[in-house]
Amino acid sequence: MSVRRLAEVQPPSFEFTGENRVWADKQIQKYPPGRQASAIIPLLWQAQKQNGYWLPKPAIEKVAEQLGMPLIRALEIATFYTMFNLEPVGKFYIQMCGTTPCMLQGSDEIKAVLERRIGPPHRVTADGLFSWTEVECLGACCNAPMVQINDDYYEDLTPNNFEKLLDDLAAGRPVKKGSQIGRVTSEPVDGLTSLTEFWGKDGRSGPGKLPKEEGAPDRAAAAGEKVSQDAQPGLNAPLHTQMSQSQEQRTGKPEGSVADTGTRTERPVSGEGKRADDAAQASAPPSKHTP
Numbered sequence: 001m002s003v004r005r006l007a008e009v010q011p012p013s014f015e016f017t018g019e020n021r022v023w024a025d026k027q028i029q030k031y032p033p034g035r036q037a038s039a040i041i042p043l044l045w046q047a048q049k050q051n052g053y054w055l056p057k058p059a060i061e062k063v064a065e066q067l068g069m070p071l072i073r074a075l076e077i078a079t080f081y082t083m084f085n086l087e088p089v090g091k092f093y094i095q096m097c098g099t100t101p102c103m104l105q106g107s108d109e110i111k112a113v114l115e116r117r118i119g120p121p122h123r124v125t126a127d128g129l130f131s132w133t134e135v136e137c138l139g140a141c142c143n144a145p146m147v148q149i150n151d152d153y154y155e156d157l158t159p160n161n162f163e164k165l166l167d168d169l170a171a172g173r174p175v176k177k178g179s180q181i182g183r184v185t186s187e188p189v190d191g192l193t194s195l196t197e198f199w200g201k202d203g204r205s206g207p208g209k210l211p212k213e214e215g216a217p218d219r220a221a222a223a224g225e226k227v228s229q230d231a232q233p234g235l236n237a238p239l240h241t242q243m244s245q246s247q248e249q250r251t252g253k254p255e256g257s258v259a260d261t262g263t264r265t266e267r268p269v270s271g272e273g274k275r276a277d278d279a280a281q282a283s284a285p286p287s288k289h290t291p
């Protein structure tokens, strides 16, 4: 980790805006009397956002004063967590993930674009628009490689689409957040490969089939065909194959057996289930058999 020092040039003062002041008071009220210092992380974070994504010393002092805590405690927190930028950053502050999944998917090429267009890490471009840093995993590994710009993620990057993204940001054009290759969240790039069957609205009436897309291959049918060729009847067969067998095949007990309740246990029922059974028996017509 790099040495974390406060910026040499600092603004003379810091005040929360009226709106942020109200927001900060609400955060502080979440904690019991005497524990207001627990609100320091959200308050520092809000101060950073208000100040163009970097945290000046006057803001740290203001937050410490507001929370009634020694300045050194607030400084310890601000300088420990790398989420707090202690020096000015660009209008578009880029955090590039260089951890293993992103690296294997080409983050080095994304880094090369950043170095060529912006320069070394932590340096703000002359026009004030960009600065960048390398960070550890940001939790979007399925869509690697990726960067975070201010509050948003940009994923499935290539050198080309990343260059275009930077061009659009610089020109003030609207940009697309999330995947840059059009996939929805982290769905498989080539379409579904698993969970191609579903079990009805109530979870019991399946197996059903996903609606077939116009012109798309019926992957569910293909998967079902393969399963029926491969599966051996019995307990090792896939669940939907077992369910298509008769109750007697599945349980080894005759249809209508008392134990064939649809549950996985043959122990006497108890609790809510027992009470429901008792109520059903009490409301049933009396048996014609005499004891």
Ligand code: FES
Pocket (backbone or CB within 6 Å): 097, 098, 099, 100, 101, 102, 103, 136, 137, 138, 139, 140, 141, 144, 146
């Ligand atoms: S490794 Fe890059 S987001 Fe997880």
